[in-house]
Amino acid sequence: MPTRILFNNKLIFTIIACLSIIAMLYIFPSSISNFRNLTIKFVSSPFYFYKTVTNYFLSKGLLLKENSELKNKIIELNLEIEQLKTMNEENIRLKNMLDLRKDIGFYTISSRIIARDPNSWNNVCIIDKGKNDGIVENSAVLSHKGLIGKVIETHTSTSFVILLTHPAFRVGGFIEKNKAHGVIYGTGEGLLRMEYLPIDSEIEKGSIVSTSGLSRIFPKGLAIGKIISARKSKTGLYKYALIEPSIGFFDSEEVLCVSPKNSQSDYPPKKMDKTTYAEL
Numbered sequence: 001m002p003t004r005i006l007f008n009n010k011l012i013f014t015i016i017a018c019l020s021i022i023a024m025l026y027i028f029p030s031s032i033s034n035f036r037n038l039t040i041k042f043v044s045s046p047f048y049f050y051k052t053v054t055n056y057f058l059s060k061g062l063l064l065k066e067n068s069e070l071k072n073k074i075i076e077l078n079l080e081i082e083q084l085k086t087m088n089e090e091n092i093r094l095k096n097m098l099d100l101r102k103d104i105g106f107y108t109i110s111s112r113i114i115a116r117d118p119n120s121w122n123n124v125c126i127i128d129k130g131k132n133d134g135i136v137e138n139s140a141v142l143s144h145k146g147l148i149g150k151v152i153e154t155h156t157s158t159s160f161v162i163l164l165t166h167p168a169f170r171v172g173g174f175i176e177k178n179k180a181h182g183v184i185y186g187t188g189e190g191l192l193r194m195e196y197l198p199i200d201s202e203i204e205k206g207s208i209v210s211t212s213g214l215s216r217i218f219p220k221g222l223a224i225g226k227i228i229s230a231r232k233s234k235t236g237l238y239k240y241a242l243i244e245p246s247i248g249f250f251d252s253e254e255v256l257c258v259s260p261k262n263s264q265s266d267y268p269p270k271k272m273d274k275t276t277y278a279e280l
Helices: 002-027 029-104
Strands: 108-116 124-127 140-143 146-154 159-163 170-175 181-186 192-197 208-211 223-232 239-245 254-258
Touching: 170 192, 170 223, 181 239, 192 223
Parallel strands: 146 223
Antiparallel strands: 108 124, 108 254, 124 159, 140 146, 140 254, 146 159, 170 181, 170 208, 181 192, 192 239, 208 223, 223 239
C-alpha cells in the first residue's frame, strides 16, 4: 500500500510538471525562445569560432596570392610600357633619319654603331658597314639630330669613325643667326671649338651652328651644335666660340653615311695612332 501511494505521488508530480511546462510555453513564449537561442548559441560558439578563424586564414592566403599576382602583373605591364617607349623612340629616330636622307639630297648608306674605343670612348667608334657596302674614307656620318663625324678607315664590313669631339676632327661651319663662318675643331673633352670668327661679329649664347657646305664631304646645313660662350683670341685678330654638340653620342645607334663627291677633306686630320676597340 505505501509503495502504491508513492508511485501515485510521482505520477501526479510528473503530470503537474508537464502541465506547468506546457503552460509556460503558452504564457511566456518569448522567454522560452530566448532560453533556447542562448543554449544553441552557447553550444555552437566553439564551432563558430573555429569556422571564423579558418575563414580568416583562408581569406588572408587568397589575398596574399592575389596581391603577389597583381604585383607580377604590374611589373610585366611596366616592362611592356618601357619596351613600347623604346620602340616608339626608335621609330621616331628612324623617321627623322628618313626625312634627313630626303632633305640632304646625297646618296646615303644606313649603318649602326657597334663598338667604341675604350681609350677614347666619346671620340671614336666603329660602324657595321665597310668597303663591301660602298663606304669610303671621308664619308660624313650623320644621326637624326645632325653631324656625328666622318669615316677615317674602312675594312671589308666595318669602318672606323672619328667623332666631332675628337681633337683631329675639323669641319667648316657657320652661325645661322649672323652667318659668320669659321673652322670647327674637336676638343677631346665633349665640346667643340669654332675658330677664326670675324672680330666684329656679334655672337650670342645659344646660337645654332651648322655645316657651311663649302667642302665636298659635308652637306650644307647639318646641325653641329649651339654656342655656349665666345671671346676674342689671344692675338685679338679673330673670335672663337665653344660649342655644345647637338647630339649626345650615346643617344643613337642608327647612323647614315654620306658618300662624298671625292675622298679629299677640306682640313686634313692630324695623324692618329692605332687604337684598340671594344665591342659595345
